[in-house]
Amino acid sequence: MRDVxxxxxxxxxxxxRVLSGKAIVSKSAKIKVETAVAALNFVPSAxxxxxxxxxxxxVGALVPTLSHEIFARFLDELERGxxxxxxxxxxxxxGYDKEKELHRATDLLNLGAEALVVSGLERAAGFDxxxxxxxVPVVATSRFRQDxxxxxxxxxxxGAARLALxxxxxxxxxxxxxxxxxxxxxxxxxxxxxxxxxxxxxRAFFQTGRSIPEAIALAASVVSALxxxxxxxxxxxxxxxxxxxxxxxxxxxxxxxxxxVIGIDDLPSSAYTDPPLTSVHLPVGRMGDATAAAIVAALExxxxxHSEEIASYLQVRASxxxx
Amino acid sequence: MRDVxxxxxxxxxxxxRVLSGKAIVSKSAKIKVETAVAALNFVPSAxxxxxxxxxxxxVGALVPTLSHEIFARFLDELERGxxxxxxxxxxxxxGYDKEKELHRATDLLNLGAEALVVSGLERAAGFDxxxxxxxVPVVATSRFRQDxxxxxxxxxxxGAARLALxxxxxxxxxxxxxxxxxxxxxxxxxxxxxxxxxxxxxRAFFQTGRSIPEAIALAASVVSALxxxxxxxxxxxxxxxxxxxxxxxxxxxxxxxxxxVIGIDDLPSSAYTDPPLTSVHLPVGRMGDATAAAIVAALExxxxxHSEEIASYLQVRASxxxx
DNA sequence: TTGAAAGCGCTAACAC
DNA sequence: GTGTTAGCGCTTTCAA
Numbered sequence: 001m002r003d004v005x006x007x008x009x010x011x012x013x014x015x016x017r018v019l020s021g022k023a024i025v026s027k028s029a030k031i032k033v034e035t036a037v038a039a040l041n042f043v044p045s046a047x048x049x050x051x052x053x054x055x056x057x058x059v060g061a062l063v064p065t066l067s068h069e070i071f072a073r074f075l076d077e078l079e080r081g082x083x084x085x086x087x088x089x090x091x092x093x094x095g096y097d098k099e100k101e102l103h104r105a106t107d108l109l110n111l112g113a114e115a116l117v118v119s120g121l122e123r124a125a126g127f128d129x130x131x132x133x134x135x136v137p138v139v140a141t142s143r144f145r146q147d148x149x150x151x152x153x154x155x156x157x158x159g160a161a162r163l164a165l166x167x168x169x170x171x172x173x174x175x176x177x178x179x180x181x182x183x184x185x186x187x188x189x190x191x192x193x194x195x196x197x198x199x200x201x202x203r204a205f206f207q208t209g210r211s212i213p214e215a216i217a218l219a220a221s222v223v224s225a226l227x228x229x230x231x232x233x234x235x236x237x238x239x240x241x242x243x244x245x246x247x248x249x250x251x252x253x254x255x256x257x258x259x260x261v262i263g264i265d266d267l268p269s270s271a272y273t274d275p276p277l278t279s280v281h282l283p284v285g286r287m288g289d290a291t292a293a294a295i296v297a298a299l300e301x302x303x304x305x306h307s308e309e310i311a312s313y314l315q316v317r318a319s320x321x322x323x
Numbered sequence: 324m325r326d327v328x329x330x331x332x333x334x335x336x337x338x339x340r341v342l343s344g345k346a347i348v349s350k351s352a353k354i355k356v357e358t359a360v361a362a363l364n365f366v367p368s369a370x371x372x373x374x375x376x377x378x379x380x381x382v383g384a385l386v387p388t389l390s391h392e393i394f395a396r397f398l399d400e401l402e403r404g405x406x407x408x409x410x411x412x413x414x415x416x417x418g419y420d421k422e423k424e425l426h427r428a429t430d431l432l433n434l435g436a437e438a439l440v441v442s443g444l445e446r447a448a449g450f451d452x453x454x455x456x457x458x459v460p461v462v463a464t465s466r467f468r469q470d471x472x473x474x475x476x477x478x479x480x481x482g483a484a485r486l487a488l489x490x491x492x493x494x495x496x497x498x499x500x501x502x503x504x505x506x507x508x509x510x511x512x513x514x515x516x517x518x519x520x521x522x523x524x525x526r527a528f529f530q531t532g533r534s535i536p537e538a539i540a541l542a543a544s545v546v547s548a549l550x551x552x553x554x555x556x557x558x559x560x561x562x563x564x565x566x567x568x569x570x571x572x573x574x575x576x577x578x579x580x581x582x583x584v585i586g587i588d589d590l591p592s593s594a595y596t597d598p599p600l601t602s603v604h605l606p607v608g609r610m611g612d613a614t615a616a617a618i619v620a621a622l623e624x625x626x627x628x629h630s631e632e633i634a635s636y637l638q639v640r641a642s643x644x645x646x
Numbered sequence: 647t648t649g650a651a652a653g654c655g656c657t658a659a660c661a662c
Numbered sequence: 663g664t665g666t667t668a669g670c671g672c673t674t675t676c677a678a
Binding site for chain 2: 003058066075086090092104243
């Protein structure tokens with residue numbers, strides 16, 4: 001910047017004023033500075049600016065993975081909302097590992113992140129202390145609970161599971177099997193299971209891994225081994241539901257004629273399965289939007305972030321019929 | 324940091340030494356400093372560090388959208404590779420808009436990004452000048468071309484299209500329709516079309532939008548309106564292919580008995596369509612890995628980035644049969 | 647409207 | 663081993 005000042009024949013203060021555009025500068029000085037900036041190919045240092053302003057304009061986002069539509073779409077919307085306010089999103093993936101999340105959160109904070117977005121409500125020990133040290137706003141997403149430790153912007157996962165169950169029951173289903181992915185290190189799924197607690201016998205619950213092949217295998221064994229065969233499969237995520245659809249087809253069962261299948265998440269792809277999947281819609285885009293808005297407000301006004309429930313609803317398609 | 328030094332009864336230099344862990348510090352001083360750090364809840368400023376080291380440890384990634392498996396998976400792997408080397412990824416989405424890409428690239432560079440990752444080979448006017456100003460390494464992904472302006476790490480899209488065509492031809496197909504998404508603002512698709520140039524009559528090419536519903540509509544009109552009906556649908560992306568599968572089913576045509584369908588991309592979901600989609604596999608994870616490695620090398624050693632072709636191959640499943 | 651100068655919080659060179 | 667000191671590149675008083 002000194003070089004620019006010298007070339008323009010002004011002081012560094014004037015260069016700074018021209019660059020920031022805030023203060024009043026004479027037309028002539030402004031032009032001289034701009035010429036010099038162009039001539040020297042000058043680029044102001046972000047770090048130096050940050051050191052003075054005390055702001056990094058960086059928000060850290062921690063998600064389990066980007067290879068899952070639901071997190072990817074969330075980030076897509078989060079980034080859109082944040083960038084509109086001049087904030088940049090640094091993503092870090094945790095692989096559903098709480099310790100890794102803590103690690104990466106430390107990295108992001110050391111990077112200078114002004115706020116953090118995390119997934120779910122369960123944290124590794126030491127996370128609170130970390131936040132306490134850095135004093136940055138944090139918002140937990142995907143799961144809503146009024147009394148959570150962190151401000152939570154997300155869904156009522158228990159309610160979503162019950163929405164699906166109620167729908168099946170109203171359709172006359174009495175023999176329902178619940179299929180889910182892992183509840184360990186995944187409190188979204190954990191809560192969905194919890195929401196069904198006491199409403200269905202323990203032996204109605206089946207759990208498998210996170211992948212489609214695992215979901216297919218589980219559904220295959222459930223429909224073939226259970227006696228009598230359930231009339232409906234309540235899948236706690238669409239990934240599992242999509243696997244179930246495939247397993248039923250492989251087993252020669254027609255959905256929904258022979259068996260009904262319902263999911264939770266309503267992934268974009270679920271509109272195009274065969275048959276189109278009936279699922280509890282979780283508006284993940286809205287969640288990204290709301291999260292971005294909350295963070296922007298917190299950073300700009302210092303206002304505390306309030307928990308917010310993103311309403312889910314049943315998206316009826318063609319995979320459920322009357323028992 | 325002065326406060327810490329005072330409380331610990333040492334100089335700021337010693338505090339710095341303890342914090343960085345690099346230099347040799349006496350056990351006693353180290354303990355005193357650590358105690359003071361803890362007591363004061365001290366957090367070193369990332370900006371101040373950056374200003375001294377001249378490094379931000381930030382890499383900017385520009386992608387059209389995160390709501391498409393292919394970019395999400397790419398970023399997933401890119402982030403993993405970069406974070407292993409202590410680099411953070413700032414994502415910016417461009418919505419397939421070159422001007423917006425330029426805008427966001429400017430933002431990222433102003434943020435202090437040390438390197439940039441972009442999608443495709445086409446840039447807005449002014450992009451080169453921007454890079455010239457900032458002098459950061461840039462890598463273009465998704466598309467490989469040896470003589471590209473930017474180092475390119477990606478696939479031979481033309482070759483991928485030909486791979487699909489050759490496969491169909493070898494299976495005896497002579498009446499082939501080519502379905503694609505938009506080629507405007509999407510040079511990956513553009514190149515795939517180009518790869519088929521002269522190999523198929525112009526009237527064999529059909530184009531539609533980026534969404535599944537649009538793909539369904541296009542495929543529906545192609546299979547119903549064309550006389551004679553094509554024996555195979557060569558889809559230049561899996562999104563289009565998945566739409567085609569649905570359209571054929573809707574039209575009462577069995578794939579592959581009545582008509583064959585082939586795609587390009589080999590999205591994870593394509594293994595689970597009905598029937599499972601035969602597609603040209605583009606190893607997007609490997610591309611993310613390679614991109615991360617190239618950037619890490621460039622940043623650590625200053626070595627120039629070399630273009631790299633990520634080999635694609637045919638993933639045979641069940642959507643193509645002999646004509 | 648402008649410039650001089652004092653920092654912002656840290657690292658690194660140098661001397662002790 | 664440790665302290666002193668000079669910056670890193672910018673913003674921001676304070677005078678002029």
